[in-house]
Amino acid sequence: xxxxxxxxxxxxxxxxxxxxxxxxxxxxxxxxxxxxxxxxxxxxxxxxxxxxxxxxxxxxxxxxxxxxxxxxxxxxxxxxxxxxxxxxxxxxxxxxxxxxxxxxxxxxxxxxxxxxxxxxxxxxxxxxxxxxxxxxxxxxxxxxxxxxxxxxxxxxxxxxxxxxxxxxxxxxxxxxxxxxxxxxxxxxxxxxxxxxxxxxxxxxxxxxxxxxxxxxxxxxxxxxxxxxxxxxxxxxxxxxxxxxxxxxxxxxxxxxxxxxxxxxxxxxxxxxxxxxxxxxxxxxxxxxxxxxxxxxxxxxxxxxxxxxxxxxxxxxxxx
Amino acid sequence: xxxxxxxxxxxxxxxxxxxxxxxxxxxxxxxxxxxxxxxxxxxxxxxxxxxxxxxxxxxxxxxxxxxxxxxxxxxxxxxxxxxxxxxxxxxxxxxxxxxxxxxxxxxxxxxxxxxxxxxxxxxxxxxxxxxxxxxxxxxxxxxxxxxxxxxxxxxxxxxxxxxxxxxxxxxxxxxxxxxxxxxxxxxxxxxxxxxxxxxxxxxxxxxxxxxxxxxxxxxxxxxxxxxxxxxxxxxxxxxxxxx
Numbered sequence: 417x418x419x420x421x422x423x424x425x426x427x428x429x430x431x432x433x434x435x436x437x438x439x440x441x442x443x444x445x446x447x448x449x450x451x452x453x454x455x456x457x458x459x460x461x462x463x464x465x466x467x468x469x470x471x472x473x474x475x476x477x478x479x480x481x482x483x484x485x486x487x488x489x490x491x492x493x494x495x496x497x498x499x500x501x502x503x504x505x506x507x508x509x510x511x512x513x514x515x516x517x518x519x520x521x522x523x524x525x526x527x528x529x530x531x532x533x534x535x536x537x538x539x540x541x542x543x544x545x546x547x548x549x550x551x552x553x554x555x556x557x558x559x560x561x562x563x564x565x566x567x568x569x570x571x572x573x574x575x576x577x578x579x580x581x582x583x584x585x586x587x588x589x590x591x592x593x594x595x596x597x598x599x600x601x602x603x604x605x606x607x608x609x610x611x612x613x614x615x616x617x618x619x620x621x622x623x624x625x626x627x628x629x630x631x632x633x634x635x636x637x638x639x640x641x642x643x644x645x646x647x648x649x650x651x652x653x654x655x656x657x658x659x660x661x662x663x664x665x666x667x668x669x670x671x672x673x674x675x676x677x678x679x680x681x682x683x684x685x686x687x688x689x690x691x692x693x694x695x696x697x698x699x700x701x702x703x704x705x706x707x708x709x710x711x712x713x714x715x716x717x718x719x720x721x722x723x724x725x726x727x728x729x730x731x732x733x734x735x
Numbered sequence: 736x737x738x739x740x741x742x743x744x745x746x747x748x749x750x751x752x753x754x755x756x757x758x759x760x761x762x763x764x765x766x767x768x769x770x771x772x773x774x775x776x777x778x779x780x781x782x783x784x785x786x787x788x789x790x791x792x793x794x795x796x797x798x799x800x801x802x803x804x805x806x807x808x809x810x811x812x813x814x815x816x817x818x819x820x821x822x823x824x825x826x827x828x829x830x831x832x833x834x835x836x837x838x839x840x841x842x843x844x845x846x847x848x849x850x851x852x853x854x855x856x857x858x859x860x861x862x863x864x865x866x867x868x869x870x871x872x873x874x875x876x877x878x879x880x881x882x883x884x885x886x887x888x889x890x891x892x893x894x895x896x897x898x899x900x901x902x903x904x905x906x907x908x909x910x911x912x913x914x915x916x917x918x919x920x921x922x923x924x925x926x927x928x929x930x931x932x933x934x935x936x937x938x939x940x941x942x943x944x945x946x947x948x949x950x951x952x953x954x955x956x957x958x959x960x961x962x963x964x965x966x967x968x969x970x971x972x973x974x975x976x977x978x
Contacts, residue, residue, distance in 0.1 A: 487977035513829035519822030532747050536830040538740040580826055
């Protein structure tokens with residue numbers, strides 16, 4: 417957990433790709449009413465990083481993304497992508513963008529929609545059909561290629577959305593609720609595809625309500641609420657540091673040893689205990705001790721992920 | 736790798752025009768022309784002829800100017816605003832594409848579409864009216880597209896209700912110019928700033944009937960349309976795609 421360290425540096429060679437500097441966005445109505453959607457948001461995202469953006473509804477995630485793509489202008493502060501203003505960057509290089517709402521002309525057919533996007537993305541004419549065929553196959557859309565967009569289910573539409581992201585090898589990908597509307601099988605496949613997109617020269621942003629998804633895919637997760645950056649969480653327990661975490665421990669033997677090695681234990685069932693530790697390191701020391709004393713560990717499962725715990729704390733604190 | 740992508744995409748834009756707008760324009764043009772000409776032709780029998788300055792020629796002028804104005808309204812409807820209203824811009828402009836270039840090209844492609852539709856209608860009309868000048872009718876159509884379309888383009892960038900707003904601006908200008916155009920004082924001067932719709936009938940008549948048009952009227956119409964078109968592009972460049 418990083419608290420509010422806003423720069424992602426995995427190693428000495430990473431360079432900043434996206435730089436939010438004190439960004440704010442206020443919506444003003446014609447009647448003079450104003451709503452602050454984003455306030456004093458500063459963050460640097462480096463190449464090779466997968467950054468998750470988490471926050472409750474209306475937290476400002478979509479506004480941030482719209483500003484990053486140059487669809488909205490920030491009211492205060494600045495955003496640069498590889499040193500350029502967002503719109504200039506996008507017009508020069510393009511960004512692979514999967515929006516939360518998949519808006520494609522309903523009269524277009526699935527395959528021709530992708531051919532259109534491939535044309536706009538600048539793929540050479542002689543490669544367009546091949547590339548479109550590849551992404552259609554990769555996303556299991558063969559049976560839907562001639563269907564009109566309006567005839568597609570929510571899940572298939574979501575797959576078309578990801579298909580248009582994959583047409584070109586963009587350096588930056590922005591995925592807003594990528595698994596929204598997908599069935600469990602395709603949710604898993606989507607995660608595998610997105611995990612496969614990670615590479616050292618590519619930056620990926622994933623906005624999601626699904627903390628488990630962000631925990632699996634992202635290197636860091638920014639938690640925003642009320643338009644403000646509340647917390648930056650580094651996913652993964654290896655960097656867990658000092659955070660109080662509860663684990664569900666299931667034993668097959670040596671039940672009476674549990675209370676000897678864990679200070680905070682609550683028995684929840686036969687052979688099942690909730691143990692609270694200060695860090696992952698503390699958990700491992702205690703488990704090693706337990707096993708040495710004859711305990712037979714069947715499973716250890718976190719009650720909540722680090723991210724979920726941080727999210728609850730951050731959103732709770734900001735309310 | 737990315738050169739010429741917009742030019743290649745113009746074929747898709749033209750296809751969209753044909754399917755979404757061209758067919759409607761053709762149907763309206765044919766029906767309108769048929770409904771107004773056929774009764775006259777039927778009642779006049781062998782004496783039917785449309786020659787300049789005859790009453791029947793005035794019917795022809797009404798038909799042609801109305802069809803062109805309607806065609807431009809249909810072509811311009813939602814040119815920019817639909818993409819923004821429906822959110823289609825999200826995927827389109829995440830590609831390495833400038834919205835300014837994209838919509839400027841769309842404006843030109845739709846102009847070509849309107850002219851092709853008008854060419855087909857004019858060739859059909861010429862079958863009944865041999866003296867009808869197809870070339871001058873196309874010139875008139877191009878002029879109206881730029882004059883009216885330029886304003887329509889700006890409105891489509893600025894608002895979501897572009898079709899209604901353009902129709903209101905066009906008809907409102909007609910009414911206000913008729914009411915106050917010749918009056919002295921401030922009102923008379925202010926209406927001169929409105930779109931020069933009062934010049935359209937004169938330009939249509941001159942171009943189609945006499946095959947020439949007053950240069951100042953033409954420049955005024957073109958200048959007004961191109962000015963608003965440029966303003967629309969500027970607004971696209973400086974404004975926001977999302978609300």
